[in-house]
């Protein structure tokens with residue numbers, strides 16, 4: 001299968017911009033990456049910069065995207081937060097934080113989030129049910 005080129009489905013988030021929230025106008029260009037690997041974008045109309053992951057767990061996470069994905073994958077495989085922490089070499093609190101954010105986003109099925117982590121709905125569903133189950137037993141300090 002040929003490598004699929006991801007469509008730039010980002011829109012300008014500046015409400016004062018003439019191209020605010022309009023798709024397919026090619027006014028959005030890639031503009032380097034943030035420290036944690038999040039893609040940065042710029043609107044050529046108003047010059048405002050923004051990230052697509054705004055409002056998703058990745059935006060708030062200090063962890064690099066691939067680490068968040070890694071942790072998510074382990075949510076599916078392991079059966080405890082402690083197990084995930086051990087496997088990914090992150091602190092238990094870091095795992096709680098990711099689980100909390102991911103859990104919130106899975107609840108409303110955040111498509112952007114799924115795209116960002118290259119997860120499909122089934123994986124997301126598994127992760128969500130895992131987090132929901134664990135949340136009841138773990139007294140997470142977030």
Ligand SMILES: [Zn+2]
Pocket residue numbers: 012013014017018019020043044045046047048
């Ligand atoms: Zn703009």
